Amino acid sequence: MTELPDRRMLLVHAHPDDESINNGATMARYAAEGARVTLVTCTLGERGEVIPAELRHLSGAALGGHRLGELKDAMRALGVEDFRLLGGAGRYCDSGMMGLPDNDDPGCFWQADVDQAAGALADVILETRPQVLVTYDENGGYGHPDHIQAHRVAMRAVELAAGQGWDIPKVYWNRVPRSVGEEAFARLGEDLAGLPFEKAGVLDDVPGVVDDGRVTTAIDGTAHAAAKAAAMRAHATQITVAEPYFVLSNDLAQPLFTTEYYELVRGERPQKPENDLFAGVGEAS
Numbered sequence: 329m330t331e332l333p334d335r336r337m338l339l340v341h342a343h344p345d346d347e348s349i350n351n352g353a354t355m356a357r358y359a360a361e362g363a364r365v366t367l368v369t370c371t372l373g374e375r376g377e378v379i380p381a382e383l384r385h386l387s388g389a390a391l392g393g394h395r396l397g398e399l400k401d402a403m404r405a406l407g408v409e410d411f412r413l414l415g416g417a418g419r420y421c422d423s424g425m426m427g428l429p430d431n432d433d434p435g436c437f438w439q440a441d442v443d444q445a446a447g448a449l450a451d452v453i454l455e456t457r458p459q460v461l462v463t464y465d466e467n468g469g470y471g472h473p474d475h476i477q478a479h480r481v482a483m484r485a486v487e488l489a490a491g492q493g494w495d496i497p498k499v500y501w502n503r504v505p506r507s508v509g510e511e512a513f514a515r516l517g518e519d520l521a522g523l524p525f526e527k528a529g530v531l532d533d534v535p536g537v538v539d540d541g542r543v544t545t546a547i548d549g550t551a552h553a554a555a556k557a558a559a560m561r562a563h564a565t566q567i568t569v570a571e572p573y574f575v576l577s578n579d580l581a582q583p584l585f586t587t588e589y590y591e592l593v594r595g596e597r598p599q600k601p602e603n604d605l606f607a608g609v610g611e612a613s
């Protein structure tokens with residue numbers, strides 16, 4: 329078996345750009361520290377809305393191909409070499425926003441057989457043997473079908489891999505502590521006049537917001553803020569950045585968090601807040 333580094337993490341995301349928005353600083357930090365960081369993205373985001381007017385002609389597979397290029401650039405910015413599409417590029421396509429007829433496309437991720445998709449992900453787990461897996465909560469953070477499905481597939485793959493010889497010690501969901509979000513949006517309100525964005529978003533639109541007590545782990549990515557911003561900029565069809573804020577295609581400004589937060593949902597809940605996703609398992613092999 330090939331030699332693996334001591335610390336290994338796997339992130340499971342729905343679309344290219346989700347990894348950089350949610351975990352960009354965390355990925356850059358652990359990659360810089362020599363951990364193996366593996367990203368599995370479930371779709372190419374073929375139904376995403378495109379921001380730049382000059383790229384708005386892209387849709388479907390053409391947009392997916394373009395977004396794969398953006399993902400490569402983002403991974404270069406973060407120093408992450410191992411990134412894959414679940415089942416191979418184009419295996420599952422973007423399901424569109426919840427409630428649209430797109431959700432019925434037989435090739436879309438929302439229509440995927442969870443066990444089959446989880447089997448493909450379990451193969452990646454068995455190959456890379458991560459001590460840490462990061463994904464979304466059961467609502468996918470904010471209700472997008474591909475995010476909900478990414479959650480289901482990731483959690484099922486954890487079970488399948490455990491039955492096949494690799495029991496991941498720590499599983500985390502992406503979070504934003506409510507107090508941190510409230511403070512950041514209050515600051516955004518004061519800063520808005522100086523930003524290239526018309527309107528501020530609201531905290532309710534931010535995925536994964538929970539009461540502070542549920543958050544177990546904070547990763548201070550201040551030292552990797554520039555890498556995170558560069559990775560987000562690489563997803564130019566989806567994101568416009570004006571640090572420390574950004575907008576998606578809805579043009580509503582939101583904070584760009586450089587400290588990233590997590591809730592440990594598999595593994596022993598820590599007594600005190602953690603500042604390292606590998607706390608307690610760094611020596612495991």
Ligand SMILES: [Zn+2]
Pocket residue numbers: 342343346472475
């Ligand atoms: Zn997404």
